[in-house]
Amino acid sequence: MGRALLFLSCWIFLLGWIHECGSAAAAAAVPGRSKFLAEKIVAKAAAVEINTSNTIWRVSEGFLCATLDWWPAEKCDYGTCSWKDASLLTMDLKHPLLENAIKALYPLTLRLGGSLQDRLFYKVGRSAQRPCSNFVKQQNSIFGFSEGCLNMSRWLELNSLFQRTGASVAFGLNALNGRQRVSKGVYSGSWDSTNAEDFIKFTHDSKIAIAAWELGNELSANGVGTTINSRQYATDVKSLREIIDGIYGDQIDRPMVVAPDGFFVAAWYQQLLQSTGPRVLDAVTRHIYNLGAGVDRHLIQKILSPTYLSQEAGAFKQMRDTVSRYGPWAQAWIGEAGGAYNSGQHLVNDAFVSSFWYLDQLGMAASHSTAVYCRQSLVGGNYALLRTNSYNPNPDYYSALLWKQVMGNDVLPATVVSETYLRAYAHCAKSNSGGLAVLLINMSNSTVYSVRLKLSGFAKSSKGSSRTPRLEYHLSAPLTDLQSQRIHLNGKLLDVTPDGNIPVLKPISVDSKQPITIAPLSIAFVVLPDAKLQACTIIE
Template structure:
């Protein structure tokens, strides 16, 4: 590990998270599995009602949430999702409107947005968001106007807040019942983005503009509803959008609320540790990287919304089983050239790394915490690994010359790994793969009675050949590696 070459350097906030706009506004979102019904294929609007439920706005000031999120900082926090497309910003201090004005679907109050700004500041997060694009902000010709974005920005500035990056549209290629059954056309998107760009250049020139933010899936079958307009059409439409950040969304499959797990579009727990499942992010990233290289060569590329499965996540996503995908995706895309990845979600019912109802950590929270503490911004070339044993390496965070190896053992048998130094071993396992309780070196990771995080310590190994338990995630830190790329 003394001479592993440098591949590239990644954003300090590479590992980032989404808090859905619905957590600020309240309103409908995906029903959690412990209270679900009518799951299966969804083909008509009325069937969506069976898999969705109303939520109250989340308490982003909750001390436990602040503790957990603060330990992951710095990161980007995206207040986004489909709700953003039709949100009404209530620019007064009156009680929340019971019914949103015509052309809008939900209401964002000053109080809720101020809470979002305060949350971001408290946990060292820079804000990424979108702006309303529904009929409520369009003129008689259907053209987007900034009449809603202007007061929203003005209020943000008046509270001392800042937006780091903004997407005009959440998933312009994705159908939305009502106004856009086939999504937004590339022609109309380009027209509206030009107006948006001019407005932002005048009123918020420091905000980076991201796009096109299209929805993509990793399923091995065509999804006609997402294929009316290609990402390239959005990037090349006239007038051609000038993106500061090239963004896209990706989900590996469709969750069982909307597609049976054994269908081509679905995913089952039996697939969770397979090579084919873990490799699904690669193709869409490479496609967007190629588009970035062609049409916006100097722009970073961000995955601004991602998770295991669209339609609110898999039934097993809160368990240790999904921690393998979570970390493997972070590591493999960082090495390939991704600049930031925004996981959906920080808090959510089935796909949050923190449970939205209890604010207790789900299993992937501990994976995220160890990544944050141990994996630095300099990515090293640890080779290609092998089927069943994925190996990645970064410079150790906050230790000059140190190296951290991430070794993911997907196999049901023990694996061996030879190192060039004596490591501090952080081994994540679980008694059952579908458990929410994660073990660090055979000790359960739990908050204490005061909601303080447990000690996160590795075991010093006295050998350079390390045993990796079956179905385990291992961070192997070599502080004395003296790697020149990590100086």
């Protein structure tokens, strides 16, 4: 390692503390040391290879997605009740910060669903005279709650919010309606679609835009609460397709049909696709809670373990290959991903440390041909992007916002050379034709990486200008406290403005000839606006 690299700068301001550089053998003392940082901090060179000849995938415009759930305030896990008024039936739809937060992520896909969608009926049509009440605890019932009800006045209020914010909606329908419970965890019979059909028709006739209708939640293979066999599920999905075709006809903006929103088992998904056949399912969805239970004391260690996080790559690949082979007409979606199940863990899944998992997931999903990735949740539980009731953003909200602002839809292959704790993902830049955007994640607690980008496969003789400064967005936790619910951007605290708006995320400009310096336990988005990549050039 040359001295020019080791002495990149005598003082680097990245994490809210000042790091004094030294030689390779010596490490600097760090004032106000965090318990998450190692005793010795070293500098190290690293390289990221990016093949720019062709893009490998294009995510959908609505790739970034978040969920809204039906859980009432009485939903508790491990003695903690974290949902409060986050239910779709009770949340404050006129809170200005909620509205501004959704607008800032435009175009955001919102998936409305969760376990209790399969206990929900719609007070409309042939069910208009049924008594309508909220979910209440019921010990011996599936999911531990009684049946609940969505009345049409609330449905119109919800859609007023979606229309004001430009959100795209995927609605999860009750797939257990009409089935008979024969024993604990076992339901038999076919889906009774009459209530769903009345609801879909009301929605269509009310000119409410729906991007997708989804059938069921976590009822496939290793289902939660109960399981439906794949052939019966295929029959029910075909019924939903017939309803959609009958109501929407040949509309250009006809909603997609999506299923099963469950946990992935290749044989079950294969059978579903083979049994439905072409022109039935438009997207196949699975859920991810790869960190384990929300009560797990080792969540932070899992999040900061590259080896542990990489295990999910196998599931992404298997899902991609299953859809490609047995249902090439369908997209692959992540319909729900909260990291840790049973509402997550406070000061982990709602803290800065979660962004290492979340952004790695977004990068991994996009590089494995995933069209949409839905985060559980926008509001509610301990894994939400926004804090329950106040709607103040948690760190992952700002991470999502930067992804939306910087990373374009076209994905490029990126490889980190020989460094396990440094992750890299590359896309065409969002707002610069021909530009390059790179996400760098430093999971090391002891290494300041000095990163060089090695671009190959140029389709043009000109490789772009090195004179144009690159743009950098460095995310870090205040005082490197990974359990903080606050976040720094380039050393400055991000917070909503006094008038309740989401702050503007501004980069710093850096000489493109210099390597990218990324501090321990931090994340950086880097944009080369003048890369002039033909694969990323928009032809007018």
